Amino acid sequence: MGRVSIKDIAGKTGVSTATVSLVLNGKDKCGRISEALSEKIRETAKSMNYKPNGFAKALRSGRSETIGLVVADISNPFFAHLAFHIQEHADGYGYSVIITNTNESTEKMEKRVAILKCRQVDGFIVVPTENGNRCIEELHENNIPVVLLDRYFPEMPSHYVGVSNFHASLEATEYLLTLGCRKIALFTYKTTLRHAQERRDGYVAALASRNLYDSRLIKEVNHSTITEDINRSVQELISGQNEIDGIFFTTNTISSIGLKKLREMQVHVPNDIKVICFDKSESFAFSNIPFVQQPIAEMGRQAVDIIVEQIRDRNQSPVHVELKTELIV
Amino acid sequence: MGRVSIKDIAGKTGVSTATVSLVLNGKDKCGRISEALSEKIRETAKSMNYKPNGFAKALRSGRSETIGLVVADISNPFFAHLAFHIQEHADGYGYSVIITNTNESTEKMEKRVAILKCRQVDGFIVVPTENGNRCIEELHENNIPVVLLDRYFPEMPSHYVGVSNFHASLEATEYLLTLGCRKIALFTYKTTLRHAQERRDGYVAALASRNLYDSRLIKEVNHSTITEDINRSVQELISGQNEIDGIFFTTNTISSIGLKKLREMQVHVPNDIKVICFDKSESFAFSNIPFVQQPIAEMGRQAVDIIVEQIRDRNQSPVHVELKTELIV
DNA sequence: ATAATTTAATTAATCGATTTAGCAAAATTT
DNA sequence: AAATTTTGCTAAATCGATTAATTAAATTAT
Numbered sequence: 001m002g003r004v005s006i007k008d009i010a011g012k013t014g015v016s017t018a019t020v021s022l023v024l025n026g027k028d029k030c031g032r033i034s035e036a037l038s039e040k041i042r043e044t045a046k047s048m049n050y051k052p053n054g055f056a057k058a059l060r061s062g063r064s065e066t067i068g069l070v071v072a073d074i075s076n077p078f079f080a081h082l083a084f085h086i087q088e089h090a091d092g093y094g095y096s097v098i099i100t101n102t103n104e105s106t107e108k109m110e111k112r113v114a115i116l117k118c119r120q121v122d123g124f125i126v127v128p129t130e131n132g133n134r135c136i137e138e139l140h141e142n143n144i145p146v147v148l149l150d151r152y153f154p155e156m157p158s159h160y161v162g163v164s165n166f167h168a169s170l171e172a173t174e175y176l177l178t179l180g181c182r183k184i185a186l187f188t189y190k191t192t193l194r195h196a197q198e199r200r201d202g203y204v205a206a207l208a209s210r211n212l213y214d215s216r217l218i219k220e221v222n223h224s225t226i227t228e229d230i231n232r233s234v235q236e237l238i239s240g241q242n243e244i245d246g247i248f249f250t251t252n253t254i255s256s257i258g259l260k261k262l263r264e265m266q267v268h269v270p271n272d273i274k275v276i277c278f279d280k281s282e283s284f285a286f287s288n289i290p291f292v293q294q295p296i297a298e299m300g301r302q303a304v305d306i307i308v309e310q311i312r313d314r315n316q317s318p319v320h321v322e323l324k325t326e327l328i329v
Numbered sequence: 330m331g332r333v334s335i336k337d338i339a340g341k342t343g344v345s346t347a348t349v350s351l352v353l354n355g356k357d358k359c360g361r362i363s364e365a366l367s368e369k370i371r372e373t374a375k376s377m378n379y380k381p382n383g384f385a386k387a388l389r390s391g392r393s394e395t396i397g398l399v400v401a402d403i404s405n406p407f408f409a410h411l412a413f414h415i416q417e418h419a420d421g422y423g424y425s426v427i428i429t430n431t432n433e434s435t436e437k438m439e440k441r442v443a444i445l446k447c448r449q450v451d452g453f454i455v456v457p458t459e460n461g462n463r464c465i466e467e468l469h470e471n472n473i474p475v476v477l478l479d480r481y482f483p484e485m486p487s488h489y490v491g492v493s494n495f496h497a498s499l500e501a502t503e504y505l506l507t508l509g510c511r512k513i514a515l516f517t518y519k520t521t522l523r524h525a526q527e528r529r530d531g532y533v534a535a536l537a538s539r540n541l542y543d544s545r546l547i548k549e550v551n552h553s554t555i556t557e558d559i560n561r562s563v564q565e566l567i568s569g570q571n572e573i574d575g576i577f578f579t580t581n582t583i584s585s586i587g588l589k590k591l592r593e594m595q596v597h598v599p600n601d602i603k604v605i606c607f608d609k610s611e612s613f614a615f616s617n618i619p620f621v622q623q624p625i626a627e628m629g630r631q632a633v634d635i636i637v638e639q640i641r642d643r644n645q646s647p648v649h650v651e652l653k654t655e656l657i658v
Numbered sequence: 659a660t661a662a663t664t665t666a667a668t669t670a671a672t673c674g675a676t677t678t679a680g681c682a683a684a685a686t687t688t
Numbered sequence: 689a690a691a692t693t694t695t696g697c698t699a700a701a702t703c704g705a706t707t708a709a710t711t712a713a714a715t716t717a718t
Contacts, residue, residue, distance in 0.1 A: 051443075051446060051447050052447060053388070053447075053449065054447045054448045054449055055384040055385075055387040055388040055393070055449060056384075056388050058384040059382070059384040059385050059388055064384070066448075073413075074403070074409055074412055074413050074416075074428075075406065075409045075410045075412075075413045076409075077404065077406060077409070080403055080404045080405075080406070080409040081404045083403055083404075083428075084402070084403050084404045084430060087403075087428075087429065087430060088430070096427060096429075096444060096445075096448060097427075097428075098425060098426075098427050098428075099403075099412075099416075099426075099427075099428045100416065100425075101413060101416060101417070114380075115425065117380065118380050118381065118383050119383045119395075119425060120382065120383060120384060256611060281611060282585060282610060282611030282612045283611045283612070
């Protein structure tokens, strides 16, 4: 009734478990098992519907063939797609992926990473939270392979896959400028995470070079009060005397909320105001809003490639992959 | 350098591994270990930063404290949210969740389930594909706990959590009728999956009772050619002589594509045509389109509760949970 | 015919934790 | 004082698979 083990096969075939293991792992040639016996064992294994016990294997080998994926929010389409591609690609290497959420909470991230450590994942792909560096450092200290994804900590050497945020942001802002915008607001998270700062810097660079930079047009929102923050800031900007003519939303979540608020206020995009966003969002299926497209599939693929490489051979010097984005107008 | 094992603690404390295990599992009382020794062991364990090896535990106990979640597409927000809630709730029970995709392919579903079986997940939560019944039956035969989610196979008794599709659909269609619609089209998948049929049946029932049923207004789309199918059918319906005044899109994916096509054709919702959808979608953040809201968090919670219950005590008679939806207008 | 080599399979240790049965020593009862 | 019970701890088997070391048999070489 219970699972079929290698012992059952050995019993039925009248050989030792070692022989069965050798054959079933294709090591019968160097273990020199006769072809006839090999065939017989393979057949009984199949007929008994033998499935190797992953834990026994993992316990023995110390490798779980599992990658831990730690993301900020699996219900965010950007991360969901990323997770999808990571899983698909990991599959090709024979790796399973355990996905886990942090909700942008460092505390939760630490807890989840600890759990995955107990489960002996072979490596981590992590979209770190703000202040998550300590947690990542610990993984480094334990010599556990990690790849950071989407975000990174500049002061800490680490494998990383992301996009050229500064350039993407510069390009996006310049696009609004070419449309004739002169007073462009920026919506971004209030965070020390470098990727967010890069996006801000790109925006600043584009405006500053034309003497259009105005710090009052930068709106920082908190993750925990995101909707209220955005609604308030949009309200302020639109009804204030600032007369803005463009907005750059730097993430898909911010875009969704911001666009909804604009609509509620009867501000029409792009007639009344031009908008550009980082990441696509379903919320502008209708308005053909231009956006910065990240190569999600490629990001996932590279992250998996790097982590698998790491697992096979640790202690390689940190790889820093910065992929190009595309401006979709 | 390597992991700290129970043996290391035993060595350092000068006791046997049995004692350490007993203490660390809180069985020191019935194993009758002296309080002083217990304390000493707990301290060294902490100071050595001991983390139990999950595989050894799982191998010994036969339980992995892991639930396999098999969904059709993690990048679909409906499933992503479901996955999110399942994970959150499973966490409370100390279970990890391995999420895996099937892309609506039965073949892939079988492969993924097989992989998870090897990893000895304690139970499965599955959003099955069409023709996935054979795969589920096999799990039943192996006496592995399963809960079907969102979809089920009526001929096969099984634990299941879903919504009252027929009633939701009836209600949605009737809502369009109260808005004055008389020629309402239905967009649904061409599938034998019962939940889809229930949605169709609800629509049919609402119209048939008013003698408004017209089979030509039912548009079935294939999963693999969904965009073309929807675009073609929308085109046909709008430009044809059928003069439809309402559309019911029965899933969020179908809604997104259909609404986009309508917009491209310059058909305005709800002025030119009324629309109602199953599930919310970002794509109608702007148009306030009415929709059938499923209790996603509750679905996830119930699925976890049932599977955990099952793992603890198999062979309970199948629980069939049908949750209520809410019409959001 | 004997020694050396090759082939074919097995034994037993191991991974890390759990758990049952059982041994001594101490405490209690008779 | 002897018998019994309780207390405190350990030895060893076990989960399922892998693998180095070893043995036994068959083959080839001398």
